[in-house]
Amino acid sequence: MTMINSIPCMIMRGGTSRGPFLRMSDLPSGQDAQAEILLSLMGSGHALQIDGIGGGDPLTSKIAIVERSSHANADVDYLFAQVDILNRRVDFTPNCGNMLSAVGPYAIETGLVEPQDGKTVVRVRNLNTQRLIECHVPTPGRQVSYEGNTSISGVPGSAAGIQLSFLDIVGAKTGALLPTGKACDSIEGVDVTCLDAATPIIMLDATDLGLSGDESPAELDGHSALLERLESIRRKAGRSMGLGDVSNSVLPKPVLVSAARDSAITLCTRYFVPHRCHKAIAVTGAIAVASAVSVPGTIAHRIAVESGRISAGECLAQVRLAHPSGFIDLDVEHRQGNACDIARVSLVRTARKIMSGTIFYTASTPPGETMPALQAN
Numbered sequence: 001m002t003m004i005n006s007i008p009c010m011i012m013r014g015g016t017s018r019g020p021f022l023r024m025s026d027l028p029s030g031q032d033a034q035a036e037i038l039l040s041l042m043g044s045g046h047a048l049q050i051d052g053i054g055g056g057d058p059l060t061s062k063i064a065i066v067e068r069s070s071h072a073n074a075d076v077d078y079l080f081a082q083v084d085i086l087n088r089r090v091d092f093t094p095n096c097g098n099m100l101s102a103v104g105p106y107a108i109e110t111g112l113v114e115p116q117d118g119k120t121v122v123r124v125r126n127l128n129t130q131r132l133i134e135c136h137v138p139t140p141g142r143q144v145s146y147e148g149n150t151s152i153s154g155v156p157g158s159a160a161g162i163q164l165s166f167l168d169i170v171g172a173k174t175g176a177l178l179p180t181g182k183a184c185d186s187i188e189g190v191d192v193t194c195l196d197a198a199t200p201i202i203m204l205d206a207t208d209l210g211l212s213g214d215e216s217p218a219e220l221d222g223h224s225a226l227l228e229r230l231e232s233i234r235r236k237a238g239r240s241m242g243l244g245d246v247s248n249s250v251l252p253k254p255v256l257v258s259a260a261r262d263s264a265i266t267l268c269t270r271y272f273v274p275h276r277c278h279k280a281i282a283v284t285g286a287i288a289v290a291s292a293v294s295v296p297g298t299i300a301h302r303i304a305v306e307s308g309r310i311s312a313g314e315c316l317a318q319v320r321l322a323h324p325s326g327f328i329d330l331d332v333e334h335r336q337g338n339a340c341d342i343a344r345v346s347l348v349r350t351a352r353k354i355m356s357g358t359i360f361y362t363a364s365t366p367p368g369e370t371m372p373a374l375q376a377n
Contacts, residue, residue: 003362003363004360004361004362004363005360005361005362005363006358006359006360006361007022007026007027007037007041007358007359007361008022008023008026008357008358008359009021009022009041009356009357009358009359010106010109010110010353010355010356011053011354011355011356012064012102012105012106012351012352012353012354013102013155013351013352013354014064014096014098014099014100014101014102014103014349014351015097015098015099015100015101015102015152015154015155015283015349015350015351016059016098016152016153016154016155016279016280016325017059017060017062017096017098017099018055018059018060018062018354019060019061019062019063019064019099020041020053020063020064020359021063021064021065021066021102021103021106022063022064022065022066023065023066023067023110024065024066024067024077024079025067027065031090031092034065034081034090035081035089035090036363037361038063038081038083038090039083039088039090040052040361040362041053041063041359041361042054042061042063042083044061044083044084044085044086044087044088044089045086045087045088046085046086047085047086049061049085053359054083054085056085057085058082058085058273058276058278059098059278059279061082061083061084061085062080062081062082062083062096062099063080063081063083064078064079064080064081064096064099064100064102064103064106065078065079065080065081066078066079066103066106066107066110066112067112068112069125071125071132073123073125073132074123074124074125074132075107075112075113075122075123075124076103076107076112076113076122076123076124076125077124077125077127078100078103078124078125078126078127079092079126079127079128080092080094080095080096080099080100080126080128082094082096082250089248091249091250092128093128093173093249093250093251094128094199094250094251094253094284095126095128095129095172095198095199095284096282096283096284097164097166097198097282097283097284097286097287097349098282098283098349100124100126100133100135100164100283101135101162101164101283101349101350101351102351102352102353103122103124103135104120104122104124104135104136104137104162104351105137105144105146105162105351105353107122107124108120108122108137108139108144109144109353109356115137115139115142115143115144116139116142117139117140117141117142118138118139118140119136119137119138119139120136120137120139121134121135121136121137122134122135122137123135129172129173129198129199130172131166131167131168131169131172131198132167132168133164133165133166133167134163134164134165134167135162135163135164136162136163136164136165137162138160138161138162144353145160146159146160146350146351146352146353147159147160148160148161148350150348150350151350152326152328152348152349152350153280153323153325153326153327153328154279154280154323154325154326155350158350159350159351159352160350161348161349161350162348162349162350162351163346163347163348164283164346164347164348164349165344165345165346166198166287166344166345166346167343167344168343168344169197169198169287169291169342169344169345170196170197170291170340170341170342171196171197172196172197172198172199172200173196173199173200173243173251174196174200174241174242174243175196176196177195177196177197177291177295177340177342178193178194178195178196178295178340179194179195179196179200179240179241179242180194180240180241182297183295183296183297183298183301184297184298184299184302185237185240187233187236187237187240188229188232188233188236190204190208190209190233191204191205191208191299192204192233192237192299193292193297193298193299193300194237194240194241194252195288195291195292195295195298196241196252196288197287197288197291197292197342197345198283198284198285198287198288198291198345199251199252199253199282199284199285199287199288200241200243200251200252200253200288201252201253201254201255201285201288201289202233202234202237202252202253202254202255203255203257203289203292203298203299203300204230204233204254204255204256204257204299205256205257205258205299205302205303206256206257206258206268206270207258209226209229209256211226211256211258212258213256213257213258213259213268213270214258214261214268214322215270216324217270217276217277217278217279217324220270220272220277221276221277227275230254230272230274231274231275233254234246234252234254234274235247237252238251238252250273250274251274252274253271253272253273253274253282253285254271254272254274255269255270255271255272255285255288255289256269256270256271256272257269257289257299257300257303258303259303259306259307260307260309260322262322264320265320265321265322265327266290266293266304266309266310266316266319266320266321267289267293267300267303267304267309267319267321267322268321268322268323269281269285269286269289269321269322269323270323270324271285271286271323277324278323278324279324279325280323280324280325280326280328281321281323281328283328283347283349286321286323286328286330286347287330287345287347289319289321290319290321290330290332290345291332291342291345293309293310293316293319293332294310294314294315294316294332294334294339295339295340296312296313296339304316315332315334315337315338315339316332317331317332317333317334318330318331318332319331319332328347329347329348330345330346330347331345331346331347332345333345333346
């Protein structure tokens, strides 16, 4: 029997993503049970997610689950969930830095963190990666401020800037910056870089696939042969990276990189999620690419050197990446000039509170339709 239930919810935009923010304490303890609720909330199983609040796009089919943390160096825990649109599946394995942009404001709004006058630093433990992030939230008069002059590509208008500093990002999922032990591998006759910094990615030179690198997401999504080839390479790379069978996981994410025409741009990127091209770029994906720019032998480093954006052996502190909606700036801090030892990567995002209230979901779904949730680390 299906019953209607409800749960407190705040819908927020974080960076270039949007979704509901929930308290972990309001959900059941098991991830399979949690997945049932999240699928119902988002309306998965339908292209438009018509029976829920998902927007029929991977960027608007995301959920953030937040709770007070027991970690000595964190204020709150953040668990990210990517909810499949057509298939009844929830993936708890990836991270989302865009949704993370709104975790600090949400924690303050819901009383999990006490605001300070001027700016409040919210220390977040990401449960998907077991890594720490500092979120610097504007709080004039001890209130979260969403209004400001910061603009980010992929979001209309401007808002208050929120600085995110990702700490100790190397080996978030695999335990190593270069999980295969090499900066460049060959898979199916194509040079690839398998790298794990904030999130596991596979980097390819767009020109090796017969592309210019600045194609639109619609063009790339309509290239079925390309998508099939990327998926084949991605699955083989996943095994090489120690991630096992990744056919039912969104990790690792493929990224096409190329030289930028604009001299102010370090690299041009096209990021996949993983079966469609992102309309911008994920924060964690941008961090991974920015980290790779300084690592000798990687695809990113090779292109950056050949295009004159970096000198061989140089550790680039400021990286600007072009993506389909514009660009993103990142500050990369290396320890003692070691390209493979990254202390932190920082960037500025924005967030907005859209609504706060009660959201309704069904307590059960037709038998046999739901796949088990993928487990976070």
